Amino acid sequence: MERGRGALGPALELVHTGRAPTRAVLTAELGVTRATAGAVAAELEALGLITVDARPAAAGSQGRPSHRLSVAPGGPVVLAAQIHADGFRAALVGLGGRMVATAPGCMTVPADPSHIIDAVVEAGAGLLRETGRRCLGAGLAVPSAVAEPDGTALNPLHLSWPAGAPVSRLFTEALAKAGVPGPGEGPATGFTGNDVNLAALAEHRHGAGRGARHLLCVATGHRGVGGALVLDGRLHSGSSGLALEVGHLTVNPAGLPCHCGSRGCLDVETDPLAFLTAAGRAPGPEVSLLQQARDLLRTEYGDPAVRAAAELIVDRLGLGLAGLVNILNPDRIILGGLHRALLDADPERLRAVVADRSLWGRSGSVPILPCTLDHNSLIGAAEAAWQPVLDDPLTVLG
Amino acid sequence: MERGRGALGPALELVHTGRAPTRAVLTAELGVTRATAGAVAAELEALGLITVDARPAAAGSQGRPSHRLSVAPGGPVVLAAQIHADGFRAALVGLGGRMVATAPGCMTVPADPSHIIDAVVEAGAGLLRETGRRCLGAGLAVPSAVAEPDGTALNPLHLSWPAGAPVSRLFTEALAKAGVPGPGEGPATGFTGNDVNLAALAEHRHGAGRGARHLLCVATGHRGVGGALVLDGRLHSGSSGLALEVGHLTVNPAGLPCHCGSRGCLDVETDPLAFLTAAGRAPGPEVSLLQQARDLLRTEYGDPAVRAAAELIVDRLGLGLAGLVNILNPDRIILGGLHRALLDADPERLRAVVADRSLWGRSGSVPILPCTLDHNSLIGAAEAAWQPVLDDPLTVLG
DNA sequence: TGACTTTGTGCCGACACTAAACAAAATACG
DNA sequence: CGTATTTTGTTTAGTGTCGGCACAAAGTCA
Numbered sequence: 001m002e003r004g005r006g007a008l009g010p011a012l013e014l015v016h017t018g019r020a021p022t023r024a025v026l027t028a029e030l031g032v033t034r035a036t037a038g039a040v041a042a043e044l045e046a047l048g049l050i051t052v053d054a055r056p057a058a059a060g061s062q063g064r065p066s067h068r069l070s071v072a073p074g075g076p077v078v079l080a081a082q083i084h085a086d087g088f089r090a091a092l093v094g095l096g097g098r099m100v101a102t103a104p105g106c107m108t109v110p111a112d113p114s115h116i117i118d119a120v121v122e123a124g125a126g127l128l129r130e131t132g133r134r135c136l137g138a139g140l141a142v143p144s145a146v147a148e149p150d151g152t153a154l155n156p157l158h159l160s161w162p163a164g165a166p167v168s169r170l171f172t173e174a175l176a177k178a179g180v181p182g183p184g185e186g187p188a189t190g191f192t193g194n195d196v197n198l199a200a201l202a203e204h205r206h207g208a209g210r211g212a213r214h215l216l217c218v219a220t221g222h223r224g225v226g227g228a229l230v231l232d233g234r235l236h237s238g239s240s241g242l243a244l245e246v247g248h249l250t251v252n253p254a255g256l257p258c259h260c261g262s263r264g265c266l267d268v269e270t271d272p273l274a275f276l277t278a279a280g281r282a283p284g285p286e287v288s289l290l291q292q293a294r295d296l297l298r299t300e301y302g303d304p305a306v307r308a309a310a311e312l313i314v315d316r317l318g319l320g321l322a323g324l325v326n327i328l329n330p331d332r333i334i335l336g337g338l339h340r341a342l343l344d345a346d347p348e349r350l351r352a353v354v355a356d357r358s359l360w361g362r363s364g365s366v367p368i369l370p371c372t373l374d375h376n377s378l379i380g381a382a383e384a385a386w387q388p389v390l391d392d393p394l395t396v397l398g
Numbered sequence: 399m400e401r402g403r404g405a406l407g408p409a410l411e412l413v414h415t416g417r418a419p420t421r422a423v424l425t426a427e428l429g430v431t432r433a434t435a436g437a438v439a440a441e442l443e444a445l446g447l448i449t450v451d452a453r454p455a456a457a458g459s460q461g462r463p464s465h466r467l468s469v470a471p472g473g474p475v476v477l478a479a480q481i482h483a484d485g486f487r488a489a490l491v492g493l494g495g496r497m498v499a500t501a502p503g504c505m506t507v508p509a510d511p512s513h514i515i516d517a518v519v520e521a522g523a524g525l526l527r528e529t530g531r532r533c534l535g536a537g538l539a540v541p542s543a544v545a546e547p548d549g550t551a552l553n554p555l556h557l558s559w560p561a562g563a564p565v566s567r568l569f570t571e572a573l574a575k576a577g578v579p580g581p582g583e584g585p586a587t588g589f590t591g592n593d594v595n596l597a598a599l600a601e602h603r604h605g606a607g608r609g610a611r612h613l614l615c616v617a618t619g620h621r622g623v624g625g626a627l628v629l630d631g632r633l634h635s636g637s638s639g640l641a642l643e644v645g646h647l648t649v650n651p652a653g654l655p656c657h658c659g660s661r662g663c664l665d666v667e668t669d670p671l672a673f674l675t676a677a678g679r680a681p682g683p684e685v686s687l688l689q690q691a692r693d694l695l696r697t698e699y700g701d702p703a704v705r706a707a708a709e710l711i712v713d714r715l716g717l718g719l720a721g722l723v724n725i726l727n728p729d730r731i732i733l734g735g736l737h738r739a740l741l742d743a744d745p746e747r748l749r750a751v752v753a754d755r756s757l758w759g760r761s762g763s764v765p766i767l768p769c770t771l772d773h774n775s776l777i778g779a780a781e782a783a784w785q786p787v788l789d790d791p792l793t794v795l796g
Numbered sequence: 797t798g799a800c801t802t803t804g805t806g807c808c809g810a811c812a813c814t815a816a817a818c819a820a821a822a823t824a825c826g
Numbered sequence: 827c828g829t830a831t832t833t834t835g836t837t838t839a840g841t842g843t844c845g846g847c848a849c850a851a852a853g854t855c856a
Contacts (some may be wrong), residue, residue, distance in 0.1 A: 004534045006843065033845055038804060056803090056852075063802025064852040147758070154711050154758060214637045224535060227725075231629070238727020239612045245757050253651025253661075260757065263651075276810060282433040327625075329636020359658065360545070360552060404812065422834060431814055436835060454821075454834090461823040461833025797856105804851075814841075824831070 004040035005394060007032055011040045013390045015050050015069050016095045022027070022057070022066035022267050041069060047397050048075050049095060049389075069070040070095040078385035079124040079138040079180060079188070081171075081379045082195065083109065085158045086288060088116055089375070092133060093382035097206040099131040099375070101127045112323050113153070113165045114174070121174035128180065135181055136389055136396060138188045139381030141172045141195040143221055148241035151192055157224055168192040183389075183396045196226030196336070197235055199371070200379025204333050205383055207373035210224040212332040216324060218246060218317075219336030219371070222289045224267045225320075229328060235384075249323050251316040262278075266320040270313050272338045278309035294341050301345055311349060314342050318353025325358040325366055333368045340370040401790060405430060409438045410787045413448050413467050414493045415603050420455070420464035439467060445795050446473050447493060447787075459776055469494040475529075476783035477522040477536040477578060477586070479569075480593065480776045483507065483556045483620050484686060486514055487773070488522040490531060491780035495604040497773070499525045511551070511563045512572070519572035526578065533579055534787055534794060536586045537779030538569045539593040539620055546639035549590055555622055566590040570732040574619070577713060581787075581794045589782040594624030594734070595633055595642070596778025601732050602628040603781055605771035610730040616644060616715075617734030617769070620687045622665045623718075627726060633782075647721050649714040668711050670736050676707035692739050699743055709747060712740050715749025724758040734769040741768050 001277040004011075007030050014029050027037035044050045051072045054066040077092040077100050089104035092123035094100050103123040109116055117140070127136055144153035144167075151168020153161060173191040175182075182188035200217035202208040209217070215230040227246035229236040237243050247267035248260045255264025256274075268274060272293035276283050279296060283289055300306045317339060325333075333354075335343050343350055347368075373379055389396045405428050412418035412613040421620050425435035449470045475490040475498050485504035492498050501521040507514055515538070526533055542551040542565075549566020551559060569588040573580075580586035596616035601607040607615070613628040625644035627634040635641050645665035646658045653662025654672075666672060670691035674681050677694060681687055698704045704756045715737060723731075731752075733741050741748055745766075753763040771777055787794045 004843075022803090027803090034804065035806080035846090036844060039844095061802085062800080062854050064804075066803065145758075231634070236629070238760075239729035240727060241763065243725065243727035243757050245727075248724055248757065249647045249721065250651065253648065261755065323647065324725070326646055327641065327722070329638060329641035329643075331637035332602050357659070359646065360543070375534075420834090425834090432835065433815085433837085434813060437812090459833085460823045460831075462823095462835075462836065800853105800855075802851100802853080805849085807848090808846085810843105810845080812841105812843090814833080815839090816835105817838085819836075822831105822833080824829100826827100826829080 004032075004036045004043055007036065007040050008043060009391050011037070012044055012095075012214065012393055014050060015044070015071060016386070016390060017210070018096065022069055023052070024066045026069065044393070045072075047393060048072055049393065049397075050075075056264055060240065066177035073345055074133075074321075076134040076136045077128075078136055078382050079121075079128065079175075080141075080378050080382035081120045081124055081139070082141040082375070082381060083120060083159070084143055084195070085109065088120040089378060090120050090127065091375075091378055091382070092127050092131060092135075093379060093385075094387065097202065097373075097379050097382070099379070100133065101131055103127055109159050109161075111160045111162075113156070113159075113161045113167060114170045117167065117170045118174045118177065121171070121178045121180065125180050135188060136183045137385035138171070138175055138190040138199070139181060139383070139385035140167070140190055140192045141198045141377040141381040142167055142192060143226075145245060146192055146194050148237065152241070157334070158222060171313050173255055181218055184398070191381075191387075193235075193237075193381070193384055194226065194228070194241075195221070195377040195380075197228040197237060198384060199336060199373075199376035200228035200230050200236050200334070200380070202373055202376040202378075202380035203371050204233065206367045206379065207376060208334050208371055209332060212330070214328065214330040215332050215334065216328055216330035217334045217336065217371070218321065218324070218339055220271050220290065220338040223271055223273060225271055225339075227324070229330070237328050246320065246324060249320045251319040251323075266316070270317045270320065270339070274344075275309055275313050275338060278312050279303075279306045280309075290337060293338050295355055297338075297341050310342060314346060314350050315353055317342065318350050319357055321350075321354045321368070322357035325354060330366060333366055334371050335368065336371045336376070343368060343370050365388045403441070405434065405438050406441060406791050407789050408441055409435070410447060410493075410791055411743065413442070414470060414784070414788060415608070416494065418467055420467055420705065421450070422464045442791065443470075445791060446470055447791065447795075448473075469496065474529075474532040474534045475526075476534055476778050477526065477573075478539075478783065479518045479522055479537070479775070480539040480777075480779060481507065481514060481518060482541055482593070486518040486521075487775055487776060488518050488525065489773075489780070490522070490525050490529060490533075491777060491783075493784065495600065495771075495777045495780070497777075498531065499529055501525055507557050507559075509560075510559045511554070511557075511559045511565060512568045513567045515565065516572045519569070519576045519578065523576035523578050533586060534581045534599070535570070535783035536573055536578060536588040536783070537596070537783035538565070538588055538590045539596045539775040539779040540565055540590060541593050541624075543643060544590055544592050544639055546635065547677050552640070556620060565570075582796070589779070589785075591633075591635075591779070591782055592624065592626070592639075593619070593775040593778075595626040595635060596782060597734060597771075597774035598626030598732070598778070599630050599633050599781045600771055600774040600778035601769050602631070604777065605774060606732050606767045606769055607730060610728070612726065612728040613730050613732065614726055614728035615732045615734065615769070616719065616722070616737055618669050618688065618736040621669055621671060622709035622736075623669055625722070644718065644722060649717040649719045649721075664714070668715045668718065668737070673707055673711050673736060673740075676710050677701075677704045678707075688736060691736050695736075695739050695743055708740060708743055711743060712748050713751055715740065717755055718746050719748075719752045719766070720755035723752065728764060731764055731766045732769050733766065734774070738768040741766060743775070
């Protein structure tokens with residue numbers, strides 16, 4: 001007599017993304033009857049995933065007030081991990097993108113990927129032991145294109161890893177080694193993805209991308225530029241995981257040579273090093289290039305040389321974004337890393353360039369927004385790990 | 399006691415695309431029991447959409463031979479129409495992409511779009527009267543980007559139409575005026591789309607794109623270059639119908655100026671006029687540029703100047719395709735128009751350029767194929783018109 | 797206080813599908 | 827040539843999910 005099994009996944013996703021604060025709007029969003037929505041909510045509560053408030057929320061409007069739906073505070077979590085040029089970070093993340101516990105770890109990233117993957121997984125396993133939370137999956141974000149379906153890192157940027165490192169397999173093996181439990185009997189199977197892709201997913205679910213149908217994200221790390229596309233709520237990673245490698249769009253035909261064989265690629269023309277160079281600053285070794293570029297932009301934007309350099313980079317970034325708009329026609333663009341800082345410094349210039357150089361930009365220009373989530377790659381890794389639960393809670397939880 | 403209503407749409411699509419020749423494979427493809435597949439087939443037959451052969455097909459293998467499923471020969475049709483630089487064409491198209499009747503019409507395309515839209519719809523209505531077939535929808539292909547959701551033609555290429563012509567509204571009004579019946583009581587509501595987009599849809603369903611998950615199509619008309627993307631069986635037209643405007647990718651930084659403000663765009667560097675010019679031929683006024691370019695390629699490929707021109711265009715096209723591969727990561731590419739002819743002339747050169755300039759092309763290059771369907775834009779217009787029936791046959795047919 | 801509005805729940809039936817047994821029509825094998 | 831085997835199709839009964847509807851609950855409004 002259990003009702004509402006088919007709508008279980010969609011309902012959980014609505015609560016997860018905060019789009020269903022009450023059973024009444026859950027009813028409307030799912031397009032089902034109140035009876036079904038009530039049954040679905042009861043089932044999700046029985047599974048320990050959400051809570052239905054005992055006291056109705058204060059009713060501002062007419063009619064019987066609704067009870068509030070929210071993510072269960074003590075519910076299950078997933079293990080989220082991120083590896084970047086300066087080290088790693090591990091965290092436990094609950095539904096709703098809530099960071100439950102984190103373990104920052106800094107170390108020089110070794111040339112052997114398995115070392116650091118073991119370390120980050122061990123840190124996550126430690127958090128699980130400390131908190132005693134149930135773990136339903138694991139996700140890992142790496143600064144590299146990750147080929148599907150084999151899960152190899154094709155261009156592990158500045159990690160001194162060998163190209164083609166089997167990161168997905170190493171991650172899953174590390175989870176087994178550390179005894180991280182999966183939803184069923186055996187160990188968890190981990191998902192490994194590109195950090196910008198996962199950041200886009202996180203921004204779409206919980207950040208500046210909420211509600212966008214076709215969301216384009218572009219971000220710099222310390223070097224190079226990454227892109228990601230979320231279509232109708234799902235990450236578009238192409239037929240083999242290699243979509244949105246936007247770094248080699250031509251944005252300055254007479255520009256710097258790029259290792260790809262062309263000249264003036266987005267990668268070499270708009271990353272932090274390009275900005276520092278354009279501003280006439282020799283990058284120092286003490287902090288990351290991204291940090292130096294951000295600091296320069298924040299503290300010396302009054303300096304004409306710095307400002308001119310910023311405008312130059314913005315113009316080239318705008319050219320690249322316009323090209324992407326012509327191809328992808330997104331309804332929102334989100335920028336991260338240095339690009340986000342450049343957008344903050346002069347929002348109008350970038351929007352104007354994009355509108356001017358995209359074919360139909362004049363009629364209705366695309367909103368360009370800064371990303372809003374802290375640790376969005378990490379949260380995105382968690383989102384990927386949650387995905388099987390969101391797709392079918394019953395199969396995962398039994 | 400009617401079984402198999404939910405699976406009706408998917409089942410019809412399988413028969414429509416020829417992927418379900420028998421009830422046995424229909425069972426496997428739908429992932430249901432034989433009982434359900436049988437009921438679904440019976441329901442579709444009762445609706446007059448498919449036929450189940452009385453005699454079993456000659457059995458080559460063991461076991462009871464399967465009865466053949468096929469599209470009902472005398473079944474309903476949709477009205478498909480296409481407008482291009484040289485005139486228009488109207489046709490009735492059944493399921494399976496079968497052209498049932500066609501009415502080619504040539505006229506100089508007038509500056510007022512409503513005239514020719516009325517004419518093409520009137521031609522289609524004539525076919526309906528002649529054949530007496532039931533009409534379930536209508537689709538129109540135009541050589542222009544069509545903005546959604548308002549259905550206006552933004553850049554009606556070489557049709558001397560005003561930019562922003564409300565083609566979708568004009569088409570629907572013409573259908574009402576000509577008395578073309580829709581599935582229900584009132585007149586049909588027409589779908590209007592870009593011709594390359596619709597061609598891609600047709601190739602994906604019935605042509606060289608069958609089975610591709612992420613299909614990229616690039617084609618020239620007489621002038622300019624169009625692109626289209628089919629993702630998981632659905633056309634990706636972006637958030638406002640303007641995706642895959644690929645004509646302004648930079649493929650020759652020092653190239654010809656383009657009306658978009660840049661230089662060396664795919665549009666001006668790889669279209670028929672670019673080829674004729676590169677080969678040192680002055681285009682004549684008698685036949686279309688596309689025809690002249692194709693003829694030149696076919697008859698004088700031995701001429702070193704012609705061959706050099708072809709290779710130049712191929713190299714630039716390859717650069718553009720490589721850029722698209724880096725962004726979209728399709729698992730197949732289909733070329734039309736002059737690009738198709740260039741591919742036929744020297745398949746290896748184009749594939750080599752794309753593999754060399756796409757980031758991960760060396761590891762596993764993308765298949766590049768010529769389009770295989772005659773009148774693929776017209777068939778694609780029909781596909782768009784069929785879509786509501788494929789999505790939910792019962793609602794449309796009652 | 798009573799009418800109205802909105803939310804939540806219990807009960808019943810519709811219905812799409814599965815499961816399992818049976819029937820049919822071919823090939824394979826003795 | 828007849829029987830076993832394999833594969834396909836159909837019938838029947840059963841199951842689970844959801845919609846419809848009536849009713850209850852909990853607030854606002856007059």
